[in-house]
Amino acid sequence: MSIPTIKHVRAYVVRGGGADYHDQGDSHWIDDHICTPMSKYPEYCQSRQSFGINVLGSLVIEIEDSEGHVGLGVTTAGEIGAYIVEKHFARFLEGARVTDIEKLWDQMFNASLFYGRKGVVINTLSGVDLALWDLLGKVREEPVHVMLGGAVRDELQFYATGARPDLAKDMGFIGGKMPLQWGPAHGDEGLKKNIEKLAEMRSRVGDDFWLMFDCWMSLNVEYATRLAHAAQEYGLKWIEEALPPDDYWGYAKLRQQVPSTMMVTTGEHEATRWGFRMLMEMDCCDLIQPDVGWCGGVTELLKISALADAHGKLVVPHGSSVYSYHFVATRHNSPFAEFLMMAPQADKVVPMFNPLLLDEPVPVNGRLKISELDKPGFGVRLNPECKLHRPYTH
Numbered sequence: 001m002s003i004p005t006i007k008h009v010r011a012y013v014v015r016g017g018g019a020d021y022h023d024q025g026d027s028h029w030i031d032d033h034i035c036t037p038m039s040k041y042p043e044y045c046q047s048r049q050s051f052g053i054n055v056l057g058s059l060v061i062e063i064e065d066s067e068g069h070v071g072l073g074v075t076t077a078g079e080i081g082a083y084i085v086e087k088h089f090a091r092f093l094e095g096a097r098v099t100d101i102e103k104l105w106d107q108m109f110n111a112s113l114f115y116g117r118k119g120v121v122i123n124t125l126s127g128v129d130l131a132l133w134d135l136l137g138k139v140r141e142e143p144v145h146v147m148l149g150g151a152v153r154d155e156l157q158f159y160a161t162g163a164r165p166d167l168a169k170d171m172g173f174i175g176g177k178m179p180l181q182w183g184p185a186h187g188d189e190g191l192k193k194n195i196e197k198l199a200e201m202r203s204r205v206g207d208d209f210w211l212m213f214d215c216w217m218s219l220n221v222e223y224a225t226r227l228a229h230a231a232q233e234y235g236l237k238w239i240e241e242a243l244p245p246d247d248y249w250g251y252a253k254l255r256q257q258v259p260s261t262m263m264v265t266t267g268e269h270e271a272t273r274w275g276f277r278m279l280m281e282m283d284c285c286d287l288i289q290p291d292v293g294w295c296g297g298v299t300e301l302l303k304i305s306a307l308a309d310a311h312g313k314l315v316v317p318h319g320s321s322v323y324s325y326h327f328v329a330t331r332h333n334s335p336f337a338e339f340l341m342m343a344p345q346a347d348k349v350v351p352m353f354n355p356l357l358l359d360e361p362v363p364v365n366g367r368l369k370i371s372e373l374d375k376p377g378f379g380v381r382l383n384p385e386c387k388l389h390r391p392y393t394h
């Protein structure tokens with residue numbers, strides 16, 4: 001039997017939505033006064049785009065094999081990522097067999113260790129890894145979830161992230177995660193407004209619908225503890241990413257201090273098995289949220305998930321649409337998935353990577369049948385109407 005080899009690697013940049021889902025137009029809930037570590041500067045408080053949350057843009061990676069199959073991966077890494085793929089990672093990929101995913105991951109990681117480890121370099125590596133899994137699926141004519149061992153359930157169930165949990169409930173989701181709007185810089189008055197918002201949502205959705213706060217790295221232990229206790233009365237299910245990702249010590253303390261009925265979650269800005277090992281061994285949280293496009297790709301997520309399983313932690317990946325769904329379908333310790341509401345008013349279901357991908361499945365009534373994922377690879381293709389820019393070649 002002959003195994004195809006990788007012939008060409010190409011990296012493109014695209015603006016406006018896609019993998020960089022913060023790169024939206026005006027009047028979008030995702031850029032409307034969300035609390036961040038930059039909120040202490042009044043000039044960067046109202047809009048995350050004002051401090052550059054959308055500065056990277058989407059990175060699109062195509063990996064073509066000797067038989068003409070093309071694997072596609074996308075992530076948030078823009079032009080920096082395109083440079084790394086073309087000028088550095090391509091040397092390992094071209095000429096390798098399409099099955100060499102584990103070895104290629106190791107080579108890309110170790111070769112970039114001196115400037116990488118986390119952040120945009122691992123985002124880039126993740127995007128390449130997704131393209132490799134997509135390519136292998138196309139060669140084998142199998143969905144990624146089949147290659148990962150097969151689905152353990154018939155359908156996925158989703159909670160929604162957005163400004164309108166009440167509308168998410170009407171759309172069939174099991175819960176709604178709201179961005180926190182006020183942080184320590186806004187004092188007691190801000191904390192009161194956060195709780196008022198939660199109370200209002202609780203009154204709209206009733207007792208049984210999950211409500212969560214996404215704090216996007218912006219609090220400190222003291223504030224997060226006070227917020228958690230004040231939110232207990234309104235049944236907050238979890239407090240997410242309350243602290244900066246490097247504050248493992250703070251997370252460990254916070255987890256001890258929140259009400260016992262409330263989960264502490266984090267991990268969307270964490271990367272690799274070593275980063276997650278810190279979160280787990282220090283008992284920082286109850287549920288981890290790796291983003292498959294940022295944590296090291298599917299190859300690394302499998303290791304992170306096995307580690308989490310052994311520590312009794314749930315794994316509910318951050319966003320990332322089909323790239324998460326194929327994984328969540330196959331894991332017992334990933335009982336549900338996230339859906340990020342990309343409609344500007346969070347009032348309807350729009351594909352998360354809109355407009356970049358075609359054939360991207362979306363939840364219907366808060367659920368997605370695994371059979372919707374039964375296509376080779378990740379089952380999505382590039383929208384030809386999106387303008388791709390290839391800033392570097394090799």
Ligand SMILES: C[C@H](O)[C@H](O)CC(=O)C(=O)O
Pocket residue numbers: 030034161178179214216268318319338340
């Ligand atoms: C809403 C959050 O601030 C962020 O944009 C998305 C996120 O952290 C999540 O989906 O989780």
Ligand SMILES: [Mg+2]
Pocket residue numbers: 214216240241268318
């Ligand atoms: Mg989050």
